[in-house]
Amino acid sequence: MHRALYFWAALATAGCHRAPPPPSENPYREPARAILERRCGDCHRADAPRRQARALAVFTLNDVDFAARMSDTQLGDALGRFTGEIAPRDDISDEEARTMAAFVGAERARRGTPR
Numbered sequence: 835m836h837r838a839l840y841f842w843a844a845l846a847t848a849g850c851h852r853a854p855p856p857p858s859e860n861p862y863r864e865p866a867r868a869i870l871e872r873r874c875g876d877c878h879r880a881d882a883p884r885r886q887a888r889a890l891a892v893f894t895l896n897d898v899d900f901a902a903r904m905s906d907t908q909l910g911d912a913l914g915r916f917t918g919e920i921a922p923r924d925d926i927s928d929e930e931a932r933t934m935a936a937f938v939g940a941e942r943a944r945r946g947t948p949r
């Protein structure tokens with residue numbers, strides 16, 4: 835109990851002079867990873883037989899924070915493959931599209947990029 839109070843007190847003090855830090859983790863990361871593994875893993879997984887070096891250079895699904903190196907444009911392009919903007923929607927479900935939109939939104943918020 836006391837420990838918890840100290841924790842919150844320390845947090846409050848730390849936040850005194852600057853804006854609160856952006857959340858360090860994207861809450862949609864694992865759901866997004868599951869979708870991307872299914873849809874994009876053939877080329878964007880380091881251990882896939884058909885992996886492609888240039889695809890891995892953009893994002894590697896084996897990395898914990900796999901979107902860390904992606905530019906804002908690349909994030910938008912990744913989403914576009916789920917919304918129909920870049921690739922046809924085909925068999926992509928609304929659920930998948932929604933999860934990816936939430937993931938990209940949270941990733942942008944985390945970086946402070948306006949949506």
Ligand code: HEC
Nearest residue numbers: 873874876877878886888889892907908909911912913915
């Ligand atoms: C058949 C292999 C393959 C699959 C499947 C694949 N990619 Fe890629 N992807 C690549 C390659 C290769 C590149 C690098 C292209 C380059 O360097 O010009 C790339 C680049 C990208 C880029 C950066 C270029 C851009 O459009 O901004 C994004 C984002 C991307 N892929 C997202 C995805 C997503 C999301 C999926 C799944 C829906 C996916 N890719 C599925 C091979 C693939």
